[in-house]
Amino acid sequence: MDALDCIHTRRSIRKYEDKDVPDDLIKQILNAAMTAPSAGNQQPWQFIVIKDRVVLGKITEFHEYAQMCKDVHLAILVCADTTSLRHEGMWEQDCSAATQNILLSAHALGLGAVWCGVYPRDAKMNGFSKLLGIPEKIIPFALIPIGYPLQKSSKVDRYKKEKVHKDKW
């Protein structure tokens, strides 16, 4: 799959086979995440790999839009380490780039994934901090459940010419 195919055929996948994702694929996905661009290359991300099915199930108690965690065998929580930021106000963008790399690399590896928003919703951030023992200065940013897809990933065309401005607004 080339890069443009990967971008255009990636869809949010919320139904998965009852099957573990092997560690070598998880490592490739994390490697792709850490290759993302970041402000001044500050790389403020930390990742929590969640495979414990009991813990995954508990996520659904405080994240109403992450009910797919009842069935999934793997989720990655992207967090921001705010203790050593060199470029204030940029970590959200850095973590977004890492999150998108997770979605695209999972798709390229034949897996399905979905970005579940966490930051800046207090109840969801606190839910993860408590559930996973996350220290105070580490901010839970996004949860990405990942599994072998039971849904088809179809190409969509969202190009809208009225969204594009040439030389001025």
Ligand SMILES: Cc1cc2nc3c(=O)[nH]c(=O)nc-3n(C[C@H](O)[C@H](O)[C@H](O)COP(=O)(O)O)c2cc1C
């Ligand atoms: C910041 C953000 C938060 C999102 N949160 C959720 C979520 O909590 N649960 C969910 O099922 N999908 C979530 N999504 C996925 C969107 O619903 C999805 O990307 C959008 O509908 C477009 O569909 P596609 O990803 O298949 O192209 C989120 C996406 C983003 C970028």
